[in-house]
Amino acid sequence: MIQVKHISKTFQVSRRNAGFSEAFKALFHKQYECIKALDDISFTIADGEMVGYIGPNGAGKSSTIKVLSGILTPDTGSCIINGRVPWKERIEHVKEIGVVFGQRSQLWWDVPVIDSFELLRDIYRIPSVIYRNNLEELVTLLNLEQIIRTPARQLSLGQRMRCEIAASLLHSPKILFLDEPTIGLDAVSKLAVRDFILERNKKHNTTVILTTHDMQDIETLTNRILLIGKGKILMDGQLDEIKRQHCNSKRLTVEYEGKGIRTMEGLRTIKDEKQQAVFDVDLSRITVSEAISDISEQVEVKDISVGGPSIDEIVAGLYQEYKI
């Protein structure tokens, strides 16, 4: 159970204009600006939930993760995770969480991955039976058999990321924070990582909080979305709900034989050439089936497909709507 109430965090950022004279001035009088990284953030996450935390760059996603994992101390507000305040009872708190920062590595650079794992075993004091079981499960699911004996410096990004995720789960944490876990991964690795996270959530009821810019991650992994922008939570809701609210049109692609299609009210032609047409169906006026039956009355339909706007488009729309 994660309860976050009214958390704010301000950073001081030194700013100056470009150029030599500006740099010289800054030697004597440095100008600071206060940036509100987190501005009155509140939310509650239940055990076993998978939550996608999205927002543009610099919105405060990583800062939130850092507060939740006990690294940053917020200026004001309270946060209670499984009955503890992360930054006050840091050591007790971190025993129960796993964290993956996609842009950093927790593996030791110059030793085989398995050595890093064994060190983590000692650091977290994982009983050897649990360690062995967890390791076996992780090695099989993430396909680490070969790479576990390689020094971390010689791993590819995708291999390393799988090891990072394994490393964060060795001590069977109740909560897993993933800060951009699929950054820079190829399609195969992405799918592997996603499958694994889903599996983990189902089997161990691990709470997962995920920040990402990859909307496919969000779509496959999470039901609930928290949208943050300029340090504020702008929206907190179910993904399906958001999709429904923010897409009141469907896209209809038709391949046909015949002499062309007259569009009815609510159907807008985007493209119609060489017996192929793309239409925009305005759902507030007609239904998809009405549109299809109208089209099939006019021409011989050979192939037809219905699609919504992609989740990327929805999110871009949300960013625009909230002006972030």
Add this chain to the structure above:
Amino acid sequence: MKKYISFFRMRFIAGLQYRAAALAGIVTQFAWGAMLILMYQAFYAADAEAFPMSFQALSSYMWLQQAFLALFMTWFFDNDIFRLIMDGGIAYEICRPINLYDMWFTRNMANRLSKALLRCFPILIVAALLPDPYGMRLPVNVGAAFWFLITMILGYLVVVAFGMLVYIATFFTLSPTGVKLAAVSAVEFLSGAVIPLPFLPDNLRRVIELLPFASMQNVPLRIYSGDIVGEEIYYRFGLQLFWVVILIVLGKLLMGKALKRVVVQGG
């Protein structure tokens, strides 16, 4: 405790794999030691009476200094730690159920010890085979050998505890360059790494010997060569203990402060 031991073990093993670096280190240190001894020989040839140590004692001092350089070199830092602080990798360190000060302390101990163990034996063996008065000789007596070992360990801890302060200072300055430069140049001189402290003018020496830097290599090396004897050993030993405690307490206090205001750099 076990976590620190296995952490130590891992850094130690990792340190042992840099064999080429060790070989290069041995050669450099051997050449450097020989050069220093030859330089002092020229001074001693001019007037041996003008110096506080016998030439033989000085040779032993120099060879030990070179052999255990890795334990005592104050200019050696673990750049990974600076990098962690500068690029924000520290985030991972903080989300471990472990005391950060203790972990870094262990890490530095392991780094230095693995380096020293790889390098000391060839230098010690060759130095022992050199003819009088250029070679290294056994300590003056068993007592000196015993106190040499004890004070060497303490000196090593003082060095590591001092290094910790430099790492911690980086939390506040956000770049290690300045602190490192200032610390290194002064401390090298004050610890007796450049010139053995007995060679300094008496008034200056009396002040310098109270500083924590004189509790590093100065004490064990001079006990070995018979320059510090009798009750003075206990006094130096006490001073070393005092500085180890003070530096560690100070480091822990500052680390606590630093972590409260930690800014994870680089997003």
